[in-house]
Amino acid sequence: MRGLIGLVTGLLLAAAAPAAAETQYFRIATAGETGTYFPVGHALAAAASRPPDLVVSAIASNGSVANVEAISNGTVESGLVQADVAHWAITGTGAYDARGPRPGLRAIAALYPETVHLVVRRDSGITGIDTLRGKHVSIDEPGSGTLADVRLILDAHGFNERDFVAEYYKPDLAAQLVGDGQLDGFFFVGGFPSEAIAMLAGRKLGEIALAPIAGPGVNRLLADNAFFTPARIPVNTYPRLDAVETVAVRALWLTGEDQPAELIERLTEALWSDQARAVLDAGHAQARAIRPETALLGLTVPLHPGAEAFYRKAGLIK
Structure with missing residues (x-):
């Protein structure tokens, strides 16, 4: 009987205990491995990761247009995209005249000139x-x-x-x-x-x-x-x-409008932290050019609400 009571008590205590934080995985689609997006994406991933509960990784892809499609259909959480391609995608013009618009694209940051x-x-x-x-x-x-x-x-x-x-x-x-x-x-x-x-x-x-x-x-x-x-x-x-x-x-870091605001705000805050600065400065030359003072320059799609919340708190948006 005492064994049964102990088992029931243990189960109740386990149910009442707070659940361990679930690891969130967030991918950045880049481009081919010998281009610039690939090393910059890896630098961004290393800068924004906060293991064990937030793990950001960079993956190779066919580049900007492919990344827009992957974000839009939910294959990846984010991607690096040229500002012009992002403009065409969200407006359904240019390279997206026949494809139709991709209105769910949202920006995390502008990165550097390509x-x-x-x-x-x-x-x-x-x-x-x-x-x-x-x-x-x-x-x-x-x-x-x-x-x-x-x-x-x-x-x-x-x-x-x-x-x-x-x-x-x-x-x-x-x-x-x-x-x-x-x-x-x-x-x-x-x-x-x-x-x-x-x-x-x-x-x-x-x-x-x-x-x-x-x-x-x-x-x-x-x-x-x-x-x-x-x-x-x-x-x-x-x-x-x-x-x-x-x-x-300009190169942009884009995500989808359906990504949680809390997650994107946390990623954006991590990207511009002192810890991230050291990682970016140790990376590719263009990773060293990624700066908060230019994070809102050349954006051709709206900011994600989570990113916007961070930039307002940081005083970069009045």
């Missing part, structure tokens, strides 16, 4: 967009933000991908093919330095160049697309490559 690179073999004869005709160039894979941007850039110059031999490769494969002489060049949109470009330039010293994206075509591009801004890749960003004029868009 620069358009046109990487070419020096002997290719490519000195800008107007010299692409007849060349063999990769414009990135379907589902990438790079592909969407390149189509806009080409259109502003009166070109399209039928005016040259277009391929649709990830940046790492495209860089390898350029180095092997099987491609004349490739486009990449991302924060510099890119691992794939740095490795190519280092392997083919003096044989690789960055072509400028400048001139009247760019003036039309900027006039028609407010999310593009003029940019410059500094000299020696990559081994033996000169400085070059180009354009850029």
